[in-house]
Amino acid sequence: MASVSRELEKKGLDEVIIHTGQHYDYEMNKIFFDQLGIREPDYNLGVGSGSHGYQTGEMLKRIEGVLMKEKPDLVLVYGDTNSTLAGALAAVKLHIKVAHVEAGLRSFDKRMPEEVNRVLTDHISDYLFAPTETAVKNLHNEGIKEGVYLTGDVMYDALLYNIKVAERESKILDELGLRPKKYILATVHRAENTDNKKNLENIVNAFIESGELIVFPAHPRTRRYLELYNLIEKIKNSNNLLLVDPVGYFDMLVLEENAKKILTDSGGVQKEAYFLKVPCITLRERTEWVETVKDGWNILVGADKEKILWAIAEFEPSGETYTYKFGDGKASKRIAEILWQNGS
Structure with a gap:
């Protein structure tokens, strides 16, 4: 807007x-x-x-x-x-x-x-x-x-307009002690994942079992369900999953740009990952942003624990394709x- x-x-x-x-x-x-x-x-x-x-x-x-x-x-x-x-x-x-x-x-x-x-x-x-x-x-x-x-796409306009400001203004990497391309960024907020105990458990378990450093800014409804399903303690006891409060637009752009991969069920984040050429693993069965999948930068894994684990370890963009323009x-x-x- x-x-x-x-x-x-x-x-x-x-x-x-x-x-x-x-x-x-x-x-x-x-x-x-x-x-x-x-x-x-x-x-x-x-x-x-x-x-x-x-x-x-x-x-x-x-x-x-x-x-x-x-x-x-x-x-x-x-x-x-x-x-x-x-x-x-x-x-x-x-x-x-x-x-x-x-x-x-x-x-x-x-x-x-x-x-x-x-x-x-x-x-x-x-x-x-x-x-x-x-x-x-x-x-x-x-x-x-x-x-x-x-x-x-107006989101592409916004990213081009704001990315330099974000790089200049955001201190999020220092605040969280992160190094570029040494962590994975995760966001989960859709009802199909948060309101379904099995799906949310699968996702959290996959994050933890991957052993990768995963930064997880939690949407308020997600945090509510993590507490309801007794997953908060499991996250706190893990040594690789960093649960943080939601972040602003500038911080989010910098976290996305510097992540080695992104795990998300957000439509907007899938697109921003594509714009920034960061491999995206989408925690949904389908996406409206089919171009990102066809181009090999995005893979759909749903809430299947084994598929998520495979994608975290193995998924890479299929070549340097960047066909579909926004x-x-x-x-x-x-x-x-x-x-x-x-x-x-």
Whole structure:
């Protein structure tokens, strides 16, 4: 969002920021506004945690109230969260145009709530900003051809813009006593892994049994389940698994860039690993970022302990391929230009 907001401002387009408040602690929320230079949201709806139905319903109600008051020309939504779907639904029911950044991604696994969110959002959007050619093809295959634009990926814009600042500002390697390319970085936060005791146990056991130094910034919900499943003590008693609090964007970029491998179930981290040319081991059965797998930089292992252990020890990118492009770092500029030209 930071990248797009900068370009909208240059075009003289007025932007009202609605923050649904899904994340509310500093490490998962305000630090990103601070580091990325995003101004305070005009509205913070304070929805907080809850089931998918509760969250989406509350967001829908509260966003609708803001839209009725502000009467915008267009609602811009990002990604595949409950906030994305709620914002798009609230807008379309009030006959306000919708633009979706990161349109056309598909994992083809409807058990993932994110897959449902992005499919529904795409089918009610007027402007669909696709990051890759694969995303454009996915939309065409579903009969969506109007309003589709291949823009490139705004996360790539953000990484190019911020990586030098991150390298200069972040002290995370010193703080954690890490040496470049001598550790593996891990993130786990998706419900399919955290809410499933067997999956989370398999993942933690694989991390520990690998014997590799693994840095594990734990999402609040992940830490809650680690405690619930009595895995915290096991981690503390291991001599290779370093559990730390969530880190900011700059620290995360530096940890990713200097890791020898990355273990994750995050879509964004898979992409950043690819951008930074760091081998990625994805703790999911499927991914929406199929290009990273086809190019040999990413491998899907699910929560299978033996597959995770094999990948930690053996997986390497298949050659120096780097075929699929996520744009040229100017996706945000294209998005702002399209919206400006269309009078939004």
